[in-house]
Amino acid sequence: MNAKIKTPSAPPESPESYRAGPDADGRFGKFGGRFVAETLMPLVLEVERAYHRCRDDADFKREFANYARDYIGRPSPLYFARRLSAHFGGAKIYFKRDELNHTGAHKINNTLGQILLARRMGKTRIIAETGAGQHGVAAATVCALFDLPCVVYMGETDIKRQAPNVFRMKLLGAEVAPVSSGTATLKDAMNEALRDWVANVDDTFYIIGTAAGPHPYPAMVRDFQTVIGTEARAQLLEREKALPDLLVACIGGGSNAIGLFHPFLDDATVRMVGVEAAGRGLDSGEHAASLSGGQPGVLHGNRTYLLQDDDGQIKDAHSISAGLDYPGIGPEHAWLFEAGRVEYAGITDDEALEAFQLCCKLEGIIPALEPAHALGYVSKVAPGMDADSIILMNLCGRGDKDVFTVADALGVQL
Amino acid sequence: MNAGMNSAMNAGAGASGARLTRRFNELKQAKRAGLVTFITAGDPDLDTSAAILHGLPAAGADIIELGMPFSDPMADGPAIQLANQRALTAGITLRKTLDMATAFRAHDARTPLILMGYYNPIYRYGNQRFIDDALSAGVDGLIIVDLPAEEDDELCHPCMTAGLHWIRLTTPTTDDARLQRVLANSSGFVYYVSIAGITGTRSADQSAVKNAVARIRRQTDLPVAVGFGIKTPQQVAQTAAIADAAVVGSAVIEKIAAGIKKPSRKNQIAADVHRFVQQLAEGLSGA
DSSP states (O other), X not given: OTTOEEOOSSOOOOOSOSSSOOOTTSEETTEEEEEOXXXXXXXXXXXXXXXXXXXXXXXXXXXXXXXXXXXXXXXXXXXXXXXHHHHHTSSEEEEEOGGGSTTSBXXXXXXXXXXXXXXXXXXXXXXXXXXXXXXXXXXXXXHHHHTOOEEEEEEHHHHHHTHHHHHHHHHTTOEEEEEOSTTSSHHHHHHHHHHHHHHXXXXXXXXXXXXXXXXXXXXXXXXXXXXXXXHHHXXXXXXXXXXXXXXXXXXXXXXXXXXXXXXXXXXXXXXXXXXXXXXXXXXXXXXXXXXXXXXEEEEXXXXXXXXXXXXXXXXXXXXXXXGGOOSOOOHHHHHHHHHTSSEEEEEEHHHHHHHHHHHHHHHSOXXXXXXXXXXXXXXXXXXXXXXXXXXXXXXXXXSGGXXXXXXXXXXXXX | OOHHHHHHHHHSOOTTTHHHHHHHHHHHHTTOOEEEEEEETTSSOHHHHHHHHHHHHHHTOSEEEEEEOOSOOTTOOHHHHHHHXXXXXXXXXXXXXXXXXXXXXXXXXXXXXXXXEOHHHHHHHOXXXXXXXXXXXXXXXXXXXXXXXXXXXXXXHHHHHHTOEEOEEEOTTOOHHHHHHHHHTXXXXXXXXXXXXXXXXXXXXXXXXXXXXXXXXXXXXXXXXXXXXXXXXXXXXXXXXXXXXXXXOHHHHHHXXXXXXXXXXXXXXXXXXXXXXXXXXXXXXOO
């Protein structure tokens, strides 16, 4: 029931290209923008100028590509999940193996790009926010690599839930700053990082972990993550001599999904589904499905879909996966949703847990709970698809970090 | 009053917004700077908050900023963050904040009332509906933290057309080139944020503030208020010597927070706040 797809009431006309955004004001249609305090505005404009210079700079691209190859381990493999495909008895299922990256998730593609930019801007201090700790670890990792001090803001609730990642960040030399304000989760960590940035505008670069925030962050994070889709497209064309019929990726803020989808957006035959966390069910009120269960609003520098009450107060998200536990979504997804180009579905905690176990047993891969949501959706649609059709799913993180959560959910004492 | 102010009035604010212009004229005649006090609507509860609000003019507040609570106040320090949470827990909504303004205006026709906050609750309420309701509540202007000049189409232009002052924050990071753009759609007064930081934390160096105010005055005839980090009567007096008004927020809020902690003072919170505002105002009796 939660795999049902929500479609907007009146899809606007198709643009010439779905890959042209954002516009000069950082808008994807009405979404995106630069909703930040005046103190930050000059800095946000400086990041935009610096990013545009780097984006078109051959040296920058070469530097990124070299570290991506030698340090992250790119390209990540494209893997045909034979047993899962046979189990579902329909489409051929391919995984893009971004869980094999250094640090175990796609997050490092982005932190690498942003720290190279920060260095070019002459910034000497890095801040980041984190929920599950994956982005915090990825930020702490590149800060160790480039010898820059790093402060990671993390909600106190999340610090308790994700102790191993907290220790990893500390091992890597980062300071983990506990956030007790608000509900002490990811959104509050992001508020606190923004407060730090306002007070340290001269020397500090803020590495945002998902394709959200004020322009240019949504576009910049997307661009660093499109390495996923660009590689996968070439790999699949070589292997199958065909484009995929369906792309599937999980969505919290949506950086791995936009990274996979973006290079395919103008391939009209390719369907795309972003999978939000439906938590205990969309009707329960306890979920993290900003598109399926939220309304447009303005938070953290951008207009997008948000979980909020009638008074415009932001609501807490819930998901068994801490990485999807965010009450917003990147603005480009909000636009692609309203434009009807990408479809969005919800998968519950229970459905994700089932897919998690299936992946372990049938493929010998322990996935993170985040892509387990994507696999949960695949498990619903693959059986109904033709045997020669292709699903490409982003396996964006490995599940070592989640074994305690899963054990707990399954009632197993470790 | 000078030409710039009149033109800003014509472009910006109608009958409701005239209160702000009149107040700065009165201050000029009295040869003193004004005291602007900030409280969060609904903090610590709706009744106490209303009592605090109603007594502020008599205590010495020349202009009042009423905070519209938001779950995620990104530009605010711990004191105002907690005030927002207390108010939301007490059941405040944007509609109830507007009702507080209406009740205030029913017995005070002269003190300018500015609503300050973040964009999302207004966006959710509906921009035009909010502007209409704020005007009929007797609100004089708005300060919306997360709407920089780049987003003026959202609320700034509709507000100025409707006759609500659009009061802009300028900061130490606003350079000369940018200042022109920031001031272009400002009205009422200019709020200079004296530190690069959040509310209620550091205090600014006075000579830096003096230079910054002079820099703003070179580009506008609007009155300049200075805020962030002003906590004591002495700091109010120092600020009054270089600006048209001093804004005190977190220090006022901290009186409320202190009152909640002491059960014996709980029904004295409004009186405690008013006494503190009186002390702040004493530094302003003629420059």
